Amino acid sequence: MTEPRRLRGHKATATCCIASRDKPGLVATSGEDGCICWFDMRCKDVKFVMDVSNEPISSLCFNSGNENIIYVSTGNEVKCFDVHTLADNSWKPLESYNYNKEEINQVTCNSRSSFLASADDGGEIKIIDIRQKRIFKTLRAGHTSICSSVQFIPWRPWEIVTGGLDSKFIIWDFSKGCPSKIVDFGLPDMHSGSNAGQCLNPAFVHSVKVPDVDMLDKIGKICVVARGDGVIDVINTESELTATKPKSSTKSRKGTQSKGSDGGVPDENGCI
Numbered sequence: 001m002t003e004p005r006r007l008r009g010h011k012a013t014a015t016c017c018i019a020s021r022d023k024p025g026l027v028a029t030s031g032e033d034g035c036i037c038w039f040d041m042r043c044k045d046v047k048f049v050m051d052v053s054n055e056p057i058s059s060l061c062f063n064s065g066n067e068n069i070i071y072v073s074t075g076n077e078v079k080c081f082d083v084h085t086l087a088d089n090s091w092k093p094l095e096s097y098n099y100n101k102e103e104i105n106q107v108t109c110n111s112r113s114s115f116l117a118s119a120d121d122g123g124e125i126k127i128i129d130i131r132q133k134r135i136f137k138t139l140r141a142g143h144t145s146i147c148s149s150v151q152f153i154p155w156r157p158w159e160i161v162t163g164g165l166d167s168k169f170i171i172w173d174f175s176k177g178c179p180s181k182i183v184d185f186g187l188p189d190m191h192s193g194s195n196a197g198q199c200l201n202p203a204f205v206h207s208v209k210v211p212d213v214d215m216l217d218k219i220g221k222i223c224v225v226a227r228g229d230g231v232i233d234v235i236n237t238e239s240e241l242t243a244t245k246p247k248s249s250t251k252s253r254k255g256t257q258s259k260g261s262d263g264g265v266p267d268e269n270g271c272i
Helices: 213-219 237-243 250-255
Strands: 014-019 026-031 034-041 047-052 057-063 066-074 077-082 095-096 104-109 115-120 123-128 135-140 145-150 158-164 168-172 178-184 205-209 222-227 232-236
Touching: 026 057, 034 168, 057 158, 066 104, 066 158, 077 104, 115 145, 145 168, 158 205, 178 237, 213 232, 232 237
Parallel strands: 057 104, 104 145, 145 205
Antiparallel strands: 014 026, 026 034, 034 047, 057 066, 066 077, 077 095, 104 115, 115 123, 123 135, 145 158, 158 168, 168 178, 205 222, 222 232
């Protein structure tokens, strides 16, 4: 077996890594040392290191339309950096968003570079309007425990998927601020031949991932869900949403009138 190549740069646990689409071979990693390491796969050593936080970095992502812009989550804060404008040893962020109350587990940017989503330990997801530089919506009343992962659905511009340590996979309409579909993997699986729940390794949802638009013709409109019980679920999001017929009511229609506002009291569907 060929020995794997090791990229060295962090002084503590590495927590996240992303690869550039625009610049093949460019990889950025984050760590509990509060640093971002940049690697060019054509080179042996780390290209450069950004020391951006005194706290561990939990997640990072590129701006979908401009990969010179990178978003970093540390503690309950999301920081935005323009890599090309940074001077040596001067890592001042372009923007800083402090909307989450609990520690952020993942931050992601939508394909139009208009919204950020940050999922936290309190089970909430903050949708941030990048262009207006303000909170757009808070998604709650879905997860009852840590929200571990979040992704935008690129072919549905107003919807995201999330997973949490409550064993739930949720599809949200973030324009309304409420779930469109909830799948609870913690319930007994009637098709498995056993009604016994998973105890030693609960079906916590640790990660969710959807394909980019240019991959849809090859693999379809799916979401892949990684679970703590060792199962990888491949979910057809369109089938799930088609099977869910929302009930129209005066209250729910009133709840959709607010555009770009946060707060308010959720109705019986969790909509704000």
